[in-house]
Amino acid sequence: MGRPNFERLEVYKLSEKLADEIWQIVKGWDYFTKDTIGKQIVRAADSISANIAEGEGRYNFQDNRRFIKIARGSLYETINWLSRAYKRNLLTNEQTKLLNPIIDELSPKLNAYLKSIG
Template sequence: MVKSDFENLRVYQLAESLADEIWNIVGRWEQFAKDTVGKQIVRSVDSIGANIAEGSGRYNYQDNRRFVRIARGSLNETRHWLRRAYTRNLLTKEQVGKLKPIVDELSPKLNAYLKSIGHIPQTKD
């Protein structure tokens, strides 16, 4: 299968990586934790990449920017659920150590991607 343009974006790859890591962690939780925090965090983290993908398919700068803003909101929601999961002893320090660098890189990349949409780099003649 040929990759779409959005799949080549580092910001999308980070979102996908974070979603996969969280999926693997939540899959090992007990049922009550999965049904409460687990489902919420998986939905919010999956929404980050989904909105990047959907926005890139709109071929309209305004729509694309709107979807990236939604992705940014989903990242904030994911942060909330990660904090809840850690406070409730559902995440180990090792797991947090693996997730934190991805979140820390993803946040500024999302902001930079948002700022770049609709801006064509000027070339010097």
């Protein structure tokens, strides 16, 4: 069995990149912060790529579209948590400058991928 098709998708690679960058940031937070906002933001970010993968594995357009919509919801949740983290001084300006371009690229690619299915 070859590699799954979703691993070749640029939108999937970008969502992995976002999740991995967030993971690295959250690892440096104190216990309370990790246990509250940290777990939430990591789960939301990881959910983006997980739903892209799951949708691709469903092999029908309707299910795939549904999972991409869930991935988009997870992206918006991630954006929300990043905003909360920034307002609580948990993110540095450098970290924000690193994450914002990924989000700015991922959001339209996720929408374009959704439109391309079916």
